[in-house]
Amino acid sequence: MTIAVNPTQSGEPLFYLADEHPHPEGYSTSLGFWIYLMSDCLIFAILFATFGVLGSNYAAGPAPKDLFDLSLVAVNTSMLLLSSITYGFAMLTMAQNRIGQTQMWLAITGLFGLAFIGIELTEFAHMIHEGATPQRSAFLSAFFTLVGTHGLHVSCGLIWLVTLMVQVWKFGLIEANRRRLMCLSMFWHFLDVVWIGVFTFVYLLGVLR
Amino acid sequence: MNTDTHAAHADHHHDDHSHGSLSTYLLGFVLSVVLTAIPFWLVMSGALPSKQITALVIMAFAVVQIVVHMIYFLHMNTKSENGWSMMALIFTIVMVVIALSGSLWVMNHLNSNMMPIHEMTGMK
Numbered sequence: 001m002t003i004a005v006n007p008t009q010s011g012e013p014l015f016y017l018a019d020e021h022p023h024p025e026g027y028s029t030s031l032g033f034w035i036y037l038m039s040d041c042l043i044f045a046i047l048f049a050t051f052g053v054l055g056s057n058y059a060a061g062p063a064p065k066d067l068f069d070l071s072l073v074a075v076n077t078s079m080l081l082l083s084s085i086t087y088g089f090a091m092l093t094m095a096q097n098r099i100g101q102t103q104m105w106l107a108i109t110g111l112f113g114l115a116f117i118g119i120e121l122t123e124f125a126h127m128i129h130e131g132a133t134p135q136r137s138a139f140l141s142a143f144f145t146l147v148g149t150h151g152l153h154v155s156c157g158l159i160w161l162v163t164l165m166v167q168v169w170k171f172g173l174i175e176a177n178r179r180r181l182m183c184l185s186m187f188w189h190f191l192d193v194v195w196i197g198v199f200t201f202v203y204l205l206g207v208l209r
Numbered sequence: 210m211n212t213d214t215h216a217a218h219a220d221h222h223h224d225d226h227s228h229g230s231l232s233t234y235l236l237g238f239v240l241s242v243v244l245t246a247i248p249f250w251l252v253m254s255g256a257l258p259s260k261q262i263t264a265l266v267i268m269a270f271a272v273v274q275i276v277v278h279m280i281y282f283l284h285m286n287t288k289s290e291n292g293w294s295m296m297a298l299i300f301t302i303v304m305v306v307i308a309l310s311g312s313l314w315v316m317n318h319l320n321s322n323m324m325p326i327h328e329m330t331g332m333k
Contacts, residue, residue: 031290031297038301045305049312074249081241084282088234189282193275199245200271204252208260208267 026179033183037190040153044194047149048201051142055202056209059137064206067132069123073203076119077195080154083112084192091185099173102181106165109188113158120151143202150198153191160184229284237281244274 090105124144127133134144164184167177248267250256257263279285279298287295 031293034290034294035297038297041301042304042308045308049309052309052313053316070249070253074245077245077249078242081238081245084241084278085234085238088229088238088282091229092231092234186283189278192282193278196245196271196274196278200248200267204248204267205264208252208264 026176029179030182030186033186037186040190041194044146044149044197047142047146048197051146051202054138054142055206057138059139061137061140062130062132063139064203064209067127067130068203068207070203070207072119072123073199076116076123077199079112079116079119080192080195083109083116084189086112087185087188091181094173094178094181097173099168102173103165103168106161106168110158110161110165113154113161113188117151117154117158120147124148147198147202150191150194153187153194157184157188157191160187229281233281237277240277240281241274244270244277 086105086109090102090109093101093105127140132140134141161184164177164180167180171177248270251263251267255263257266285295285298289295
């Protein structure tokens, strides 16, 4: 962008964009989406801070040691990690214009994501069945809010994934769909980054306490 | 100046399509698996003698794994979007550190400044 300082007119400088050239569609989408993810990161930071403050207030209720099954969390973590790498494969095959393989990797990513959500909901159901509901203690309120918000994000990611698979199926790997898949890629990998914080600070440090 | 910015735009569109390769994705994946497996093993087996050391070690592993994900999966570098995505990331990290450390610090002090429960029961 050129800022015009026009010397010909009475020596007074003019500060405005002299050549507002057109940008191609979606040229700023990835930066804009990145900034959205950063704002999402702040939401999670606040939920982590809440958990950090309230995480040891059990109100004589169950503690992490009584509730968490680390081997289940390890399986869940590997589901999310595998879905990250399969999404990476989808992006690589998209770059090579292999639409069938892209769709296949997207579907596999979706299945891993679905497995993650399924295991998480099973864990939640088990906890609630044992009386460890969000109302039980401040620790459990903070736990369900933080982990639930992450799970909600993954669920939204799954809906988005299915939507994009339909888009790719109907319109092919057009420029707009490539851009959308790029955004979902950032979203998906970002959720995996948040999960690193969840399994470390909530599950591992919780059991250690 | 004008030609510079157009060249920058061309660059930008170029790097949109060159995000990662098979080897960087696989390297990132292997690193993540190792960086995930070690903390789980440390906690589940209780290999380290002290809980405090275990806690510090697994937090260090988490930080390293977040950096690995940022580089190999999210393709962060100082050049993408002319450095603006890195700028947004640094700003966010500053905000996150302030929010987290500030909350924990303030609330911890608040807890330790509360009247202890046994003194209150004595006042009945």
